[in-house]
Amino acid sequence: MSCGCEENRGTVKVVNGRYKPSGKFHFPQPNTPIRNEQGVLLGITNPRDIVHMHSYGGEAIFFESLGKGKLMASRCDNSDCETTGSIYMPFRIHCPDCLAKNTVIDITDKAKANSIVHSFMITERTGAFNTLQIPIKFVNIEFDGVCTILMGALVRGEPSIGMKVIPIFKTQNPEYIITDMLWVAEGTPASDLPEGYSF
């Protein structure tokens, strides 16, 4: 039986500072009994379809920028902070030391010029709802002058510690999630990038 999930799937806007859902969000399905080999009832399935409406808040600029081919980091510019000048990627809205609001900075060129793999792993197992192609290759990436190490997915090339990697961006039909930015080995031709992604 079709759950009808494809029809009029819900979307959300913000109007006057409030979430405004429209369309269909809930597709009720019947519970079904769980029985043992003897047919004795032990429990029941509870299927359901739930949509969360999640705010990116001050990180929204980071996720918006990926679809425009930009990697935005943040930097503490509070001269009174003991770690002033620290650049954060992953993006932090506030400095973890002084809690001042960080300055948004563009590190796209820095990332294209010198991104080095700090560590990596390869897996063919995933949890439910994975959208990445198997095998998944995590790479942890060091950037010049950045005090943290970003985790990303390498989609072209075999990972190794110390290798140089280049970010690519989903500039066609971005989904506004972290996988709008993926990584490829240095030297990967543009013709070999996944569909919708560009340097």
Next chain:
Amino acid sequence: MITFSDKQLKSPKMQRPVYLVTGGMSKFARAFPDKRTEELVIDAMTEAAEFINMTPAQLKKYIHTCYYGHFADHFGDQLLGESVIHDRLGLDPLGNIGVKTGGATGGSTLWEAYKTVASGYSDCTLAMGWERMDEVPTDEGNNYISFAADKDWETPMGHIYTGYYAVMAQKYWQVFGKEEDSFRRTMAEIAVKNRGYARFNPHAQGPMKITVEDVLNSPTVAYPLLALDCCLMSVGAACGILADEKTAYEMTDNPLRIDIGAGSHTLRVADRRNMEIPLLPNETKDQYADLAQRFPGSDRYPGFTGFLAARVAAHYAYNMTGIKDPTEDMDLVELHDAFTISDIQTYEDIGIRPYGEGRTYVESGDCYHTNPNTGQPGKLPANLSGGLLGNMHSVGATGIMQVLEIGHHIWDRWAEMHGDEKKWAKFDRQKPEDWTDLQVKGAKRGLAISHAGVGSHVTCTILQHPDKILPGGMFE
């Protein structure tokens, strides 16, 4: 470089000593299709009562406040699950609260119960933990667990938590393991050891008699971690009863002193910033001066190779109890072996071995009940319960299980609690013909590490026999 103030690193000073009076555990298994969580919790509570020759009703009369640990509401699909359990245990109208710190939930639940007794708010507290991880398919379970990573920055990449440990394993293997096959074999040896000890534990979900080759030939989960490097996904419950001195000795002749320190670090391993290595009492700054020369690539601390939270938890706990050197001062430990690599990392974080030398704890045979190199008792046996690899990782219960397992040795009741034919039969498990008594002879002190995420929360619990309290602690 980040730094910490003296006020932040101040050693805790509790108002009065706290004792572990008793505790109990359910059977642990991958699934209990025929049992509700409350039945498992009552199994644990009943065992705790029987351990001190009480009925559950008698034990309940002492309890004043209740702490309930279960990490993931969404696994059980029940918000306020603590309230359900509290009601089913018949403990209304006592104050109660839920505790959630990922994989460290069990340890954190004990930590809260401990502070409540130490402060004088309660004379007796219940710390009960459980996890219900069987009510979704395994891939959905892995998805849920991956939400314990950052849901925006990490979870979308595979929805697989093991991956976040695998990158640490990769770095550690290359830096401190120097990419040697022998190091990979040492990791595998931990899996062999702990699953082997689980064979003598009737509660255990994953006992296995295996070899290093079996581990190395097991399927890859997240390279370089293999299936047998990874812990179990479990269902079950465990509880501990804590009390002040007067109440503890009303309840039993043999309470154990308990003290707990806790630490934390970033949820995302990505956010770890460089700092100087905080030193434990058995370390000096000089010994790490040439670490980066001896192990190229180890110039970041804690980087991907250490857990700051474990080090800080140990810092507090050691200062609270007067521990100078865990290997000399402790008789056994239970560590959070969620993965073989995190077990090795923790040896260094808590000072069993210096940074870079964790492997020698295994290779020396010190971590065994009986040292395979000498045939003599291991210097500091680890995870005789089977650990998370062989016994269970029913998340909210895990840290409590570890402390009880240490307690059974100090109480000198390990054989009784693990060898009883009736218990094996009750759990519908076959006691092995070569069942071995793993009681650590003369055990007086032990340590348990409860650990969350990629090191987001860690507790360090110290149990001591009241006649063998170390000098230099809070009350000595």
